[in-house]
Amino acid sequence: SFSTTASRPRFTKIRRQFRIWINGPGSVYRKPRPGQTNYIQTKNEAFRNGDRPFPLNPQFKSEPVLDDRARELIWEKVMRNGETIKAVSAELGVDIRRVAAVVRLKEVEKDWIAKGKKLAKPYARAVLAMLPTHSFRRDQRNEPFEPINELHVHPYTTKQIFWPTSESRHFTRADAAKAFHSKLLSPDERVPHPELIQMEKEVLQGRPLLDASERFKEAVMESERKAADKELAKAALEEKYTTHVNTKRFEFRFKQINSENVGPKGRARSAVGWRYGAPYYDRSKGEVKIPTSVP
Incomplete structure (x- = not known):
């Protein structure tokens, strides 16, 4: 037979210990600190922990993020003042890709505002209040946000x-x-x-x-x-080299291709279907995976 009686709630030992901790010494971490982080403090730390959110992973550090005023300044410099992305990146010390991303997202945000869409501003403010942030002062010399001229290992x-x-x-x-x-x-x-x-x-x-x-x-x-x-x-x-055919529901695009342009080994990357019937052998057994020649 089946019973409609609710099951008795059971708490594991770890959950009971967590409840004791969160109602005791851990109660200071229930709510964020206004204007600063509130990461868990270990017993061995003499100063307040402001950049390591995971006590068991001290190598991970929480990097600061751009606040809304900094993002607005970047958008204004690029879209209103007509400054180039590289110039803004060099002036503020923000990576080129981040500057471009800020401008794109700000354009989406302002487009939504113009269309009357609601934005999750309270959520954004709550998240920024719990993270380290970086801001810029207008018409003043600012500290760079991040390295902008570093090279990735080729x-x-x-x-x-x-x-x-x-x-x-x-x-x-x-x-x-x-x-x-x-x-x-x-x-x-x-x-x-x-x-x-x-x-x-x-x-x-x-x-x-x-x-x-x-x-x-x-x-x-x-x-x-x-x-x-x-x-x-x-x-x-x-x-x-593209032919467009419009219908009521779709737009079809056709391009002329040459199936003979497959390269000397038949696996040119620009060829149509270059992967079909030509699997990779880099994970097969017995294949030589060390360099066999030097330039």
Whole structure:
């Protein structure tokens, strides 16, 4: 037979211990502290823990996030003042990708406001109140938010090679890049802000800082203009070879392809269906997975 009587609530030992702790010494962690973090404090810490939310994982640190005023300032500089993304990134010390993401999300937010959609402002304020935040002051010198000109480790540079060179020859970073791969650019060319390096060189050569800053802004504006023109040309070329067929519900797009362009081994990445019938063998048994040749 079946019973409709509610089951008796049972608490495990760990749950009972948690209830005792949260009603006792852990009661200070029930609510966040206004304007600061309220992470769990271990017994061995003499000072308040402000950046490690997990006591059992002390290597993890909570990084600060941009507050709403900082995001609004970034959007205003790019969209209203017409400053380039690179210039804003260099001025405020925010990564280029983060600046672009802030501008995109701010545009979505303002579009929702214009359409009368409700925003989860109380939730956003509550989350920001529990996290370390970073803000910027308008028309003042601010502390950088994060490193903006760092390089990720390129896969070509992870291998060990022995490259003979003359002792009387000046071996530059460009030469080192070519030693790893013939098409690998030097670090000065791969950094997100190569214009900053050029500006620092000009300052070291005696050019006034204000003049060098103006030349930097002109250089980043020209760089972004070239990048935009390149994207427009790429989109125009794609549109040229695409046929659009509109229906009541869908838009079909057709492109001319050549099934013979599959590369010398039949597995060119630009070919249609290049993966079909050609599996990877990197996880198969007996395959040689160590480098068998060096450049």
